[in-house]
Amino acid sequence: MTAMSSDGMLSSGAGADEPGLAALVGRLIDDSRSVVSAEVTLYKAKAAERIAAYKSAIVFFAAAAILALAALVALLVGLIGALSTLVGPLGATGIVVGVVLVVAAILAMIGRGKLAAPDLAR
Numbered sequence: 001m002t003a004m005s006s007d008g009m010l011s012s013g014a015g016a017d018e019p020g021l022a023a024l025v026g027r028l029i030d031d032s033r034s035v036v037s038a039e040v041t042l043y044k045a046k047a048a049e050r051i052a053a054y055k056s057a058i059v060f061f062a063a064a065a066i067l068a069l070a071a072l073v074a075l076l077v078g079l080i081g082a083l084s085t086l087v088g089p090l091g092a093t094g095i096v097v098g099v100v101l102v103v104a105a106i107l108a109m110i111g112r113g114k115l116a117a118p119d120l121a122r
Contacts, residue, residue: 080096
């Protein structure tokens with residue numbers, strides 16, 4: 001009879017030092033637990049690395065959004081300044097605010113339409 005010894009070598013014969021089936025199954029279970037634990041640790045490390053990368057990306061996106069909003073405000077102030085020579089400061093402000101509110105309302109209606117339940121009857 002050929003069996004594997006505890007050091008991984010094949011040995012022949014039925015020696016008294018050969019582990020029994022219960023010991024082999026126990027060792028298999030312990031090894032399986034070790035492998036699963038190592039895999040879980042690996043996936044946790046990968047997830048932590050991705051989360052750190054996403055956090056830094058979110059910071060850059062937030063900074064970009066703030067700068068874009070500041071640029072939009074500057075553009076609107078510039079439009080008010082340019083129109084104020086034609087219709088006065090109050091009229092220019094009213095025109096720019098009115099146009100921006102109309103655009104905002106259109107975007108809101110489009111967004112509301114995207115949130116509506118899809119028609120499954122089609």
